[in-house]
Amino acid sequence: MKNITIDWTDALAGILFILFGLLFGVQSLGLEIGTAFRMGPGYFPLVLSGILILLGLAIIASAIHDRGSEAIGTLAWRGAFFILPAPIFFGLTVRGLGFVPAIFLTTLIAALASFKMRPHSALLLAAAVTVFATLVFSYGLGLPFRRFGPWLPF
Template identity: 30%
Template sequence: MKIKSERDFWSGLMFLVVGIVFAVGATNYSMGTSARPGPGYFPLLLSIILAILGAIVLFKSLTIETEGGDPIGKIAWRPLLITVGSIVLFGVLLPRLGMIITIPILIVAVSFAGDEFKWRGVLIAAVVLTFFSWVIFVWGLKLTIPMWPSFLGS
């Protein structure tokens, strides 16, 4: 079978594999019921949806002809490394500096991965995302996330 869109083939394969791996991992948690979902219910559903979408994209890459075969270009290493490094930095800093400081650091750091960097937009995004993270995770879901640096004794 001939690959008619290289880009769709590899992205579909990636979604399919990631969906299957996470679905298998989600089975280690309690599923609960539809009325009272357990911790594995939502991840399992998202994993299945991701795998189905991956299969659809993969099927499309093998059946629908694209002009020039949609080749994959070179890997954008700089944005990839900055994004992964920023996420690692977030994981290291969150317990030490708290959410109020760590999320803006994450937003500023990951903003350097793009081609267009404007301080005004980055700072607005940092404030808005920090506020909504607090609303969703701390206020709404009542998760125990450190808000302020640990050395302040909060």
């Protein structure tokens, strides 16, 4: 007797692919499909979405097997919570605050993602990165960044 188990990692992956397939497939339907000979913008993505859904189903099917499954393991919640917003924050503030404060705060936010980072060393690191990046990109390469933006009073 073999023990039938479901590998949840694979099953979840399959579900994710199916969701992506549905998301793009439904949107493709809103585009002109055209014919195989004169394809519209929706034709190719629709076909691809269909294939993606089929592959997702196949992955789910193959997740049911007798090999035992594997745990997903720990998740980097704290990391994700600070790392992912860092580039978003930079995008939101680089024009308004200007390059210098934006890069300082972005580095600071990213630094908070680690348990090992002490507040004062995070500040020090952010300051060092800011000085280096400003010297290299703004002064050295003359990239068209405003160092201090219109949101700041000076």
